[in-house]
Amino acid sequence: MLSAAASGIPRLRWAAPPRHTLARTQWLLLSSSPTRTPAPAAAGPGGLEPPDLPRLAKSARISLSPEEAEEFSPKIQQVVDWFGQLQAVDLECIEPSLRAGTAAGSSLREDRPEPFANRDAIIEALPSYDDPYIKVPRVLNKE
Amino acid sequence: MALTLLRGIRTPTLFRTNVGLFCTARHPPLAHFTTRAGGMQTTEPKAAPKSIQQATKEAAEHKTRGFEAVIGIETHVQLSTITKAFCSCPYNYGSQPNSTVCPTCMGHPGTLPVLNAKVVDCAVKLGLALNCEISMTSKFDRKQYFYPDLPKGYQISQFDIPIAEKGYLDLDLPVEFGGGHRRFGITRVHMEEDAGKLLHSESGSYSQVDLNRAGVPLLEIVSEPDMRTGIEAAEYGAEIQRLVRYLGVGNGNMQEGSLRCDVNVSVRPIGQPEFGTKVEVKNMNSFSEISRAIDYEISRQILLHKESQADQIVQETRLWDESSQKTFTMRKKEGLADYRYFPEPDLPEVVLTSEYIDEIRNSMPELPEAKRRRYENMGLSMQDVIFLANDDNVAHFFDATLERGADAKLAANWIMGDITAYLKNEKLSIDEIKLTPLELSELIASIKNGTINGKIGKEILVELIAKGGTVKSVIEEKDLVQIADPAAIEAIVDQVLADNPKQLEQYRAGKTKLQGFFAGQVMKASKGKASPVLLNKILAEKLKGNQ
Incomplete structure (x- = not known):
């Protein structure tokens, strides 16, 4: 889902003619879709390519049965279409920004330690714990 | 001497024979030295590195002919902040596993990251020190992959707009390796968080994770592919370590993993504009290992070229194995990893002001390169210059001694000679001894004006290092005034x-x-x-x- 959204976002930007070239091209780099075609004319609802369900599921480490894939496909298509609709928004007089909802001003934290008090609860919540380590399935480093 | 290739440096005969060899590497296109690979075929891997190096020198020189290596380095610097990058968990190397964790760094749902201001300070410092352009506005992105040491399923990093880019690093190669000044390009510096530590249980039936390190701030420094030899790469790493320590942004300790270098090595026939297929080499725990790993890898690739098996060089990650002095395939790259980067929605952009950057710039100490040039202008030999600027504590001591009026060459001789010998013997650092720069300058003055002779000077020095006190009191106490009658x-x-x-x-x-x-x-x-x-x-x- 996130992936579908992510590859949708850059396209959104193409709807408006580029004013801030730097920011724009860098946004585009974010798209991981191998079939990215900068065709602003084709943008609009349904103008985005249909999501590749098996690939999305694989990236998210979710196993889907063919039936489930069939069931989810139109739902995800709907999300993509929604992003397609956003492309119709006129951005002509909007200053491009790196991020949405930036509250200028300090959002930083002082480098002061505050150990988390309820460590026991965290450890408790671990699915598999082998004191003092978290136990996970075997991961091979070398082949 | 914390320079690279310690073992080599301790073997005078070795570097005397190598001087000519390394001199030829001064002209960047041609790396005329490579070690090991040839030797490994005929020599036991465990044999002393020096003799192998010597034995393979000629063969290696012959083998590299017609080819050049291209080396780029990605360095991860762990920052010595008190807390992690995005949560207030304290971090200390060696803490009880999974003791310094919280819902944020363990990736629990509903938690939000808040950036540690100190991380930005460190990034700007290092960016400036690397002569980079600093981005007034940068942002964080999510790099997504699945691995058990990454609780959130993504690493918060910077993708398309790093905090610093387009810089360079100046350094001086050690005299033993032919010397010479080098400038290597820096592509970018960005902020990111570290992953946890993955251990493998002895039975091998499962793996263990320690998440103390998860979320600890890192700066990743990406170099341009400007290096041509193992020595250049090792010296680049050593200079980054020096910078990190001078600036106080990290401890630069390679054994603890606070400074990690991943190198990309490719080889091409001289004159060919395109790069060859690059191979990533990891798992080097010292600069000397970096140098040897690269030289081995260069030889391996050139050999494949010469045997018309260049197609056997594939894009992969190889691990350096110190015991056999070879690199081994760790994993083949299956195309480009798809990290599905997208802007981190939980963090605002990082906005800097020019006042802030100026403030940081003004707070920065004199950096190693500036020190070296200053020492060089004092008329010190390049060997002295490199030695004194290598460790900022030593440089401090030296500078403080000069401030008390001591002659530069004499002070350098005392520090590099008797004082260093003592430190090495007692395994101390220069700021742990009782001798003060003032007393060293007094000692030098007392010899110069004939109050004591040099031999007595050495005795007094040992006394001052171990017990402290003043030159005057020791001279009087022990009646050591020179007989000049x-x-x-x-x-x-x-x-x-x-x-x-x-x-x-x-x-x-x-x-x-x-x-x-x-x-x-x-x-x-x-x-x-x-x-x-x-x-x-x-x-x-x-x-x-x-x-």
Whole structure:
């Protein structure tokens, strides 16, 4: 889902003619879709390519049965279409920004330690714990 | 000497033979030295590196002919902040596993990251030190992959707009390796968080994770592919370590993993504009290992080229194995990893002001390159310059000694000679001894003005290092003032000659080497206090027989 959204976002930007070239091209780099075609004319609802369900599921480490894939496909298509609709928004007089909802001003934290008090609860919540380590399935480093 | 290739440096005969060899590497296109690969085929891997290096020197030189290596380095610097990058968990290396964790760094749902201001300070410092352009506005992105040491399923990093980019790093190659000044390009510096530590249980049936390190701030420095030899790469790493330590942004400790270098090595026929297929080499725990790993990898690739098997060089990650001095395939790259980067929605952009950047710039200490140039202008030899600027504590001590009026060359000699020998012996660092820069300058002055001689100076130095105190008090306490009265020395010489008639006879019969014996006896009789110049002058006259 996130992936579908992510590859949708850059396209959104193409709807408006580029004013801030730097920011724009860098946004585009974010798209991981191998079939990215900068065709602003084709943008609009349904103008985005249909999501590749098996690939999305694989990236998210979710196993889907063919039936489930069939069931989810139109739902995800709907999300993509929604992003397609956003492309119709006129951005002509909007200053491009790196991020949405930036509250200028300090959002930083002082480098002061505050150990988390309820460590026991965290450890408790671990699915598999082998004191003092978290136990996970075997991961091979070398082949 | 924390320079690279310590083992090599301790072997004078080795680097004497290597000087010519490394000199040829001064002209960047051609790396005329490679080690090991050839030697490994005929020599036991465990054999002393030096002899292998020597044995394979010629073969290696012959083998690289016609090819050049292209090396780029990605360095991860762990920042020595008190807390993690995005949560307030304290981090200390070696803490009880999974003890410094919280819902944020463990990736629990509903938690939000808040950036540690100190991380930005460190990034701007290092960015400036690497002569980079600093981005007034940068942002964080999510790099997504699945691995058990990454609780959130993504790493918060910077993708398309790093905090610093387009810089360079200046350094001086050690004299033993031909010397020379180098400038290597820096592509970018970005902020990101570290992953946890993954361990493999002994039975191998499962793996273990320690998440203390998860979320610890890192700066990743990406170099341009500007290096051509293992030495250049190792020196680049060493200079990054120096910068990190000078700036105080990290401890730069490679053994603890606070400084990690991943190198990309490719080889191409000289004159070919395109790069060859690059191979990533990891798992080097010292600069000397970096140098040897790269040289091995270069030889391996050139050999494949020469045997028309260049297609066997594939894009992959190889691990350096220190015990066999070889690299081994870790994993083949299956195309480009798809990290599905997208802007981190939980963090606002990082906005800097020029006032802030100026403030950081003004707070920065003199950096190694500036120090080296300053020392060079004092007329010190490049070997002295590199040594003194290598460790900022040593440089501080040296500078402080000069501020007390000491002569640069003499101060350098004392620090690099007797003081360093003592430190090495006692495994101390220069800021842990009781000798102060003021007393070193006093010592130098006392020798210069003839109050004491050099030999006594050495004795006083050891006393001052171990027990502290002042040069004056030690001289007075032990009555060490140099005997500079010719009459007094003449009296001692006469006595010694009278006490050793047999030797005197031999001397006059032509065994002039005995002058050293007499000089020693006189010095001993004076309790080491005789002025050596006067002693030798008077002794020589007396021996000639002007009795």
